[in-house]
Every structure is written in C-alpha cells, then in structure tokens.
Amino acid sequence: MTACREPASVLIERLSSGETTSLELTDACLAEIAAHDGSVGAFLHVAGDAARQAAESIDRRRAAGEPLGRLAGLPVAVKDVLVTRDQPTTCGSRMLEGWIPPYDAHTVEKLRDADAVLIGKTNMDEFAMGSTTENSAFGPTRTPWRLDCVAGGSSGGSAAAVSAGFAPLAVGSDTGGSIRQPAAFCGVVGLKPTYGRVSRYGLVAYASSLDQVGPFARDVAGAAMLLEVLAGHDRRDGTSIDQPVPPYHQQLDQPLEGLRIGICSEHFGEGLDQEVREAVERALDVYRGLGAVVVEIELPHARFAVACYYLVAPSEASSNLARYDGIHYGRRADDYDGLVEMYSNSRGSAFGTEVKRRIMLGTYSLSAGYYDAYYLKAQKVRRLIQQDYTQAFLDVDVIASPVTPTPAVRLGQLTDDPLQMYLADTYTISANLAGLPGVSIPAGFSQDGRPIGLQLLADSFAEDRLLRVAAMHERETDWHLATPTLDGDTSS
Amino acid sequence: MSETHSEEPSHRQLTRDDVLKVARLARLTLDESEVEEFTGQLGQVLGYVGILDDADTEGVEPLAGASERTDVLREDEPGESLARDQALSGAPRHDDRFFLVPPVLDTSAE
Numbered sequence: 001m002t003a004c005r006e007p008a009s010v011l012i013e014r015l016s017s018g019e020t021t022s023l024e025l026t027d028a029c030l031a032e033i034a035a036h037d038g039s040v041g042a043f044l045h046v047a048g049d050a051a052r053q054a055a056e057s058i059d060r061r062r063a064a065g066e067p068l069g070r071l072a073g074l075p076v077a078v079k080d081v082l083v084t085r086d087q088p089t090t091c092g093s094r095m096l097e098g099w100i101p102p103y104d105a106h107t108v109e110k111l112r113d114a115d116a117v118l119i120g121k122t123n124m125d126e127f128a129m130g131s132t133t134e135n136s137a138f139g140p141t142r143t144p145w146r147l148d149c150v151a152g153g154s155s156g157g158s159a160a161a162v163s164a165g166f167a168p169l170a171v172g173s174d175t176g177g178s179i180r181q182p183a184a185f186c187g188v189v190g191l192k193p194t195y196g197r198v199s200r201y202g203l204v205a206y207a208s209s210l211d212q213v214g215p216f217a218r219d220v221a222g223a224a225m226l227l228e229v230l231a232g233h234d235r236r237d238g239t240s241i242d243q244p245v246p247p248y249h250q251q252l253d254q255p256l257e258g259l260r261i262g263i264c265s266e267h268f269g270e271g272l273d274q275e276v277r278e279a280v281e282r283a284l285d286v287y288r289g290l291g292a293v294v295v296e297i298e299l300p301h302a303r304f305a306v307a308c309y310y311l312v313a314p315s316e317a318s319s320n321l322a323r324y325d326g327i328h329y330g331r332r333a334d335d336y337d338g339l340v341e342m343y344s345n346s347r348g349s350a351f352g353t354e355v356k357r358r359i360m361l362g363t364y365s366l367s368a369g370y371y372d373a374y375y376l377k378a379q380k381v382r383r384l385i386q387q388d389y390t391q392a393f394l395d396v397d398v399i400a401s402p403v404t405p406t407p408a409v410r411l412g413q414l415t416d417d418p419l420q421m422y423l424a425d426t427y428t429i430s431a432n433l434a435g436l437p438g439v440s441i442p443a444g445f446s447q448d449g450r451p452i453g454l455q456l457l458a459d460s461f462a463e464d465r466l467l468r469v470a471a472m473h474e475r476e477t478d479w480h481l482a483t484p485t486l487d488g489d490t491s492s
Numbered sequence: 493m494s495e496t497h498s499e500e501p502s503h504r505q506l507t508r509d510d511v512l513k514v515a516r517l518a519r520l521t522l523d524e525s526e527v528e529e530f531t532g533q534l535g536q537v538l539g540y541v542g543i544l545d546d547a548d549t550e551g552v553e554p555l556a557g558a559s560e561r562t563d564v565l566r567e568d569e570p571g572e573s574l575a576r577d578q579a580l581s582g583a584p585r586h587d588d589r590f591f592l593v594p595p596v597l598d599t600s601a602e
Contacts, residue, residue, distance in 0.1 A: 102578035195558040209557035238564045239557065307541040318518060327591050329582030339594045340519070348521030353529075356520055360511070360530055361537060363518040374541065379554030381547045386555060419536050435558020460558075 003028040005165035005483050008074060008222035015073045022055035022073030026117050029075045033166045036486050041141045042160040044080050045088050046120040054117045069115035070229055076111055077161040077170040080121040081128055083202045084108050091204050092126040092136035095330045095350040105202020106234045107171060107213050114229045119167050122157030126352045128175055128206040130154050131424055134415055135354045143186050144484040146450055149408035152182030159186040162216045163484060169226050170216040175206050176309055177428025179214045180440035184403035184453025187442050187482065189223045190216045194460045195435035196241035199234030207316035210432040219480050220471045224248035227463065246464045252471040259469060261287055262297035262396035267427055273406040279444035279452040280402050286476045297392045301384045302430060308385060309429040310422050311365050311378035318362030357418060386434040393459040398469050400456055401427050403440045407450035427455060437463045441470050442479035506535035
C-alpha cells in the first residue's frame with residue numbers, strides 16, 4: 001500500500017516524528033498520480049514542481065525547529081472551483097481554460113497557513129453543475145473502484161483523488177450533494193458543513209445561497225482535521241458566521257450518549273436500490289448495537305425537495321454566471337458583430353450543455369410572468385423544508401439515510417436524461433436548502449464492488465456531534481479501510 | 493404581478509419560441525440542435541416542478557437563504573485591492589490600461 005493511502009492522522013504523526021518527510025510523501029502521491037490518473041481523471045492540474053518545492057520548504061522549517069501549521073507537509077488536492085493564485089482555475093469549463101486567478105480563496109489561504117502542500121486542482125462538473133463529473137469540459141472522472149463507472153459529482157475529482165491514494169485529503173464544494181454523493185461513489189468520507197461555517201470567498205459561485213466548501217478524507221478523523229482548518233469567520237463573505245470552530249478532531253472518540261437517530265420513510269421508497277437499502281439498514285443495526293434508538297420522523301415536504309432545488313439553484317446560477325461576459329476574464333468568441341453578439345457567442349461557444357441548460361432554466365423561472373409561479377413558489381417551499389428539519393431535530397440528534405438511490409452509475413448512463421439525473425440527487429439536496437451539515441461515510445459495497453455510502457444529517461452548527469456519530473460507526477466497521485486496486489487500469 | 497396572474501405555467505407546453513426568447517435574455521447563442529434539445533428537456537423539467545403546486549404555501553414567507561442573516565455591516569475602511577496589471581491579467585483583450593470591448597452603440601444591440 002502506498003503512503004498516500006494511509007489516513008491523514010497517521011501521516012501527520014509520521015511527519016512530526018520524522019519517520020517520513022513531506023517530500024517523500026509528496027513524491028509518493030505524484031508517483032501514484034503519474035501511474036494511474038490517466039485512467040481515473042481526478043486532476044485537471046498537477047502542481048508537480050511547485051508542490052515538491054513547498055514540501056521541501058516545510059521539511060527545512062521542521063528540521064530547523066520552526067512552528068508549523070496543523071497540516072504541515074500533508075498533500076491536499078483542491079477542487080478546481082476554488083481560486084488559486086499560482087495554479088490555473090478552470091471550474092471544468094472551456095470558459096476559464098488557462099485562467100490563473102490573481103488571488104487565493106479564503107479556504108486556500110487557510111490551507112497555506114496550515115502548511116498543507118497544494119498538490120493540484122481536481123476535476124469537476126463544469127461550474128459544479130452535475131452529479132457525475134461527466135460535465136467537465138476536460139473529460140470525466142471515474143471511480144477508482146470501477147473504471148467503467150463515474151466518480152459522482154460535482155466534486156468527483158476530489159473524491160476519486162482520496163479514494164485512489166493520490167492525496168490523503170481533498171477539498172470539494174457541495175451545492176446539492178456535490179461532496180457527499182461522490183464520497184459515496186468513491187468510498188471515502190465527505191462532509192458538507194453548515195451554510196456559513198466555511199467562507200465562500202474565492203469559491204466560484206454556482207448557487208450562492210446553497211454553496212459550501214468541505215473536506216474529503218479516508219476516515220472521519222481526517223475530515224474533522226481538514227474541517228478545522230477550513231472553517232472559521234471571514235469578513236469577505238457576508239454569509240460567513242462568526243462562531244468559534246470547535247476542536248472537532250479531539251472530540252471524536254466520545255460517543256454520543258443516548259443517541260437518537262431519525263429515519264424517514266420518504267428516503268426508503270420507490271427507486272432505492274436493494275443493496276443500498278440493505279447497507280443503510282446494516283449501519284442502523286450497528287448504531288442500535290451501540291445503544292442508539294432509531295425512530296421514524298416525518299419530513300412532510302421532502303418530496304418537493306428536487307423540484308424546489310432545480311428552481312432555486314438554476315435561478316441563482318443564471319444570475320451568477322452572467323459575469324462571464326468575455327471581457328474581464330474567460331473566453332471571448334472569435335467571431336461576433338457588436339457587443340451583444342460578443343456576449344452571446346462567447347457564452348454560447350464556451351459553456352457546455354448542462355451549464356446552458358441550467359442558465360436557461362433559471363432565466364426562464366426568473367423571467368416576467370413566471371417569477372411568482374416558479375422562483376417565489378420554490379422559495380416558500382424551501383422554508384417549509386427547513387421547518388420540517390427544525391421540527392425533526394427537536395426529537396433526534398441525526399437523520400440517517402442513503403446518500404444516493406444507487407451505487408455509482410456507468411459512464412453515459414444518465415447523460416441523455418437530465419431529469420433522471422436530477423432525481424438522483426433526492427437524498428442530498430434538502431441539506432443545502434435547509435443549510436444543514438451532512439456527511440457521507442463508507443457503509444458497504446454492492447456485489448459487483450461499487451462503494452455504498454451512509455448519509456447523516458445534523459442540526460445547524462452541530463458538525464461536532466455529526467462527526468462523533470460518524471466515528472461511532474467507523475469504529476465498529478472496516479469499510480473505510482478497503483482500498484481500490486485499480487485493477488482495471490491498463491494505463492500503467 | 494401576483495400569484496393569481498400565473499397561468500398554471502407548469503402545465504403549459506414550452507415552445508421553440510420560448511426557448512429562443514430565453515436564450516436571448518440569457519445572452520446564449522444556441523445552435524439548432526440545442527434549441528430542439530432544450531425545448532423538450534426544459535419542458536420536461538418544468539412539467540416535473542409542477543408538483544410544487546401540491547405544496548400549500550398559503551401565508552408562508554419565502555426563504556432566500558439558509559442563514560437569513562441580513563444587514564451585515566462593517567466599517568468602510570480602504571483596503572488592498574488588485575493592481576491594474578493583475579486585474580487585467582485574465583482579460584481576453586486589453587491595452588495594459590483598460591479592458592477592450594467592441595463598440596457599445598451598434599445596431600445589433602437590443
């Protein structure tokens with residue numbers, strides 16, 4: 001097993017004890033990427049020399065006895081939706097191909113402050129719109145477990161990078177499930193924080209009222225460590241909440257006494273794959289074995305979540321993506337006659353199909369005559385969905401459900417049917433509409449070897465409790481220890 | 493405009509003209525196959541979101557964002573900003589001083 005497949009907490013121990021160096025670790029990750037990323041497709045940019053230089057510098061500072069950050073020397077992969085001043089940022093789009101931003105995202109600054117080694121930028125559905133990473137303009141990401149299947153999305157590259165052992169930690173973003181769903185498809189831990197927990201400054205906007213940045217790791221401890229680094233107040237994001245960041249990582253071994261887990265019949269209905277259902281039920285049995293009580297809860301408006309999301313998110317997207325005007329940055333079309341045609345041709349030629357589809361949907365639902373019936377109606381339903389959760393969390397600590405109706409789908413399986421693709425987001429999008437934290441943890445495999453995730457949701461700013469509950473399951477199971485062999489990989 | 497004016501748009505067929513109109517509003521040049529594809533697909537999605545009609549939202553206030561923080565104020569202090577060369581660094585066309593754009597007053601403008 002390569003070094004990069006060890007959990008982050010183990011690697012940090014080895015780095016601080018001198019058992020390994022950041023350069024050794026970084027080289028090991030770069031070697032894995034060189035050997036296998038041709039067939040996985042996790043990275044859009046590999047930092048290579050820059051990463052090695054950063055690693056050497058941290059090793060020198062460690063040798064000199066200087067104080068170091070919490071992730072000192074650890075390679076971390078960053079989704080290509082976060083701006084980085086020394087690495088290209090494309091958002092998986094031809095629109096931003098070759099663009100090098102003039103500043104760092106808040107979360108990227110935090111990673112640099114923590115002395116993480118930024119090893120590269122990961123593949124994603126274009127502008128984070130999609131559930132398979134097939135909407136990347138630069139090719140899909142495959143789950144390292146089954147190279148004929150997708151890694152999920154939109155943070156497919158980050159999930160696959162951790163799963164394949166290209167990096168022990170990765171950062172993603174989640175607007176409707178884009179961290180949790182690929183975490184499930186790739187068999188790793190992925191957490192979406194409470195809205196406002198992590199700054200969105202420098203996160204290229206898709207749907208601003210739903211977007212959150214969060215961690216991927218091989219285990220719960222790794223996710224907790226990375227979240228501690230990413231979280232915190234930032235005055236440059238008006239929705240960032242000024243609340244202290246708890247020491248998530250230190251509390252993990254404390255089980256939640258008298259744990260009450262809610263389950264909702266809406267999450268176990270038609271369309272749920274039998275193997276996924278069994279995995280979730282098995283996980284619930286693990287919790288019961290630890291003394292937890294599993295109770296039925298009501299989320300009366302859960303069935304409206306997909307419809308609500310696919311009005312709110314595209315509406316915000318149509319507004320956010322108006323900034324791509326072919327003037328300030330991004331691509332300008334070669335041929336046009338006048339300003340308006342310059343806008344339209346630049347956008348028409350540089351955006352991919354799904355991005356155009358969502359801009360169209362959002363523009364339509366915001367346009368005169370339809371605003372009340374679509375966008376305003378969706379916002380009202382959004383409040384009802386949030387109220388359902390507020391009510392539910394009066395009774396339970398967490399809500400458990402599948403992450404996805406099925407394990408990873410084959411490449412191309414859903415690309416021709418947008419509505420079916422959207423409906424597959426049914427279990428994850430409510431957390432974004434309500435602003436709640438959620439985590440996907442490894443909970444099994446299908447018979448043909450595709451990972452299955454368990455989703456746990458908690459009340460706002462209860463990430464500490466959420467992580468403790470996740471750790472309870474992890475201590476009793478070994479799903480998170482399994483690693484893909486990349487057997488189907490013929491590139492090396 | 494109030495809700496009573498909506499003409500049950502969820503049950504309304506999306507036409508090719510609707511798609512062309514929205515594409516114009518969104519400043520998107522679509523090719524013929526995209527117009528055709530989107531007419532069907534967007535119609536399907538709009539049909540699906542019609543289930544929101546089943547939600548009773550009488551008297552419910554719209555929720556625009558999860559945190560509902562408003563009026564986040566801070567002192568208006570001058571801070572660092574991008575240098576001119578940095579601000580221009582990603583521009584498709586510039587002359588080292590300004591962003592260059594096609595003539596704004598032309599006949600193709602709507």
